[in-house]
Amino acid sequence: MAGSGTVHMRESEQPVLSVRDLVVEFPVGRRQKVHAVSGLNLDLLAGETLGILGESGCGKSSAGRAFMQMPPPTSGSVLLHGSELTRLRSRELRRARAKMQMIMQDPVSSLNPRRRVRDLVAEGLSIWGHEGEDEDRLIREALHAVGLEPEVVWNRRPHELSGGQCQRVCIARALMLKPSVLICDEPVASLDVSVQAQILNLLERSKRSHLLSLVFIAHDVAVVKNISDRVMVLYLGKTCEVLPSAHLDTRAVHPYTRLLLASVPEMSEISEATESGSRQTQPATELPSPLDPPSGCRFRTRCPLATDRCAAEEPVLRGLGPGHFVACHHVDAAHVPTA
Numbered sequence: 001m002a003g004s005g006t007v008h009m010r011e012s013e014q015p016v017l018s019v020r021d022l023v024v025e026f027p028v029g030r031r032q033k034v035h036a037v038s039g040l041n042l043d044l045l046a047g048e049t050l051g052i053l054g055e056s057g058c059g060k061s062s063a064g065r066a067f068m069q070m071p072p073p074t075s076g077s078v079l080l081h082g083s084e085l086t087r088l089r090s091r092e093l094r095r096a097r098a099k100m101q102m103i104m105q106d107p108v109s110s111l112n113p114r115r116r117v118r119d120l121v122a123e124g125l126s127i128w129g130h131e132g133e134d135e136d137r138l139i140r141e142a143l144h145a146v147g148l149e150p151e152v153v154w155n156r157r158p159h160e161l162s163g164g165q166c167q168r169v170c171i172a173r174a175l176m177l178k179p180s181v182l183i184c185d186e187p188v189a190s191l192d193v194s195v196q197a198q199i200l201n202l203l204e205r206s207k208r209s210h211l212l213s214l215v216f217i218a219h220d221v222a223v224v225k226n227i228s229d230r231v232m233v234l235y236l237g238k239t240c241e242v243l244p245s246a247h248l249d250t251r252a253v254h255p256y257t258r259l260l261l262a263s264v265p266e267m268s269e270i271s272e273a274t275e276s277g278s279r280q281t282q283p284a285t286e287l288p289s290p291l292d293p294p295s296g297c298r299f300r301t302r303c304p305l306a307t308d309r310c311a312a313e314e315p316v317l318r319g320l321g322p323g324h325f326v327a328c329h330h331v332d333a334a335h336v337p338t339a
């Protein structure tokens, strides 16, 4: 199903999360709309981390929020363990959604400032009927698991914690619901560099201990490469390329992926070494308006390879090799370095 943009590496497995033809649009005034996500397809397999990479404004957060139905997408399908979330209403949706939790970029503002840590972590427990005598024990265990001392933070409010501690509370709160999918939307972007690695390690550990699948949304190429098994590159709401993260810097061929790699010094050295003269990336320019995206290939206005065909015909996502898909008229398997 490469032509439909489906990215499914281990064909025999049932995905935990399947997204088909996802469209997210935001009306602006009477006539216009922001085309935030335009026909996204993905399969997330058990235990894998899928990175979604792209510049600010490419639609990463809109996609992640639409997976959660916060708000529901304009159209398309979101199947979680085979259950179609877009058709569920209120109570059923809350229950189904407990299996998919989201960690946001700004942990402080995603916590109710008036509530204490104990109550913040307890939020949502009622969905699983864990209220009652063992609730405090579960909360203590959850705090321990994310590296917080329950005795120290129990009665604290978010403003009495650091950003990293607030993100740990958010992770504890999410894990309390025993999700199978965790959507992490730029979970370290607002944190000090010294704390970022700790939170990334905690997410890795939580993934293993809770048998989670992760969708990891970020604009930071190095962070996405390090934490993900596969990377999906998004540009103006469309998928450009999907490939195993281990091959991101050596085998990526879409001109947009190469542009992103060129912005990372240690990766651009490798990219330049594998790049032919005709595939040099252009310097960064402005993202076109998502109110009126370019016709055909949305990247064509910034692409060094663009031709008339790119304006007339939208490239379809097609397979170049195992787990490697690209949507570009001008690259094929022969462009993928083999070394």
Ligand SMILES: Nc1ncnc2c1ncn2[C@@H]1O[C@H](COP(=O)(O)OP(=O)(O)OP(=O)(O)O)[C@@H](O)[C@H]1O
Pocket: 026, 034, 035, 036, 054, 055, 056, 057, 058, 059, 060, 061, 062, 063, 219, 290
């Ligand atoms: N509620 C909204 N109303 C109108 N436009 C929106 C809304 N939310 C997002 N957008 C627009 O949709 C487009 C995609 O935004 P989105 O936040 O999904 O991108 P992103 O890749 O996650 O970027 P960032 O990392 O900056 O959040 C942007 O043009 C943004 O301005």
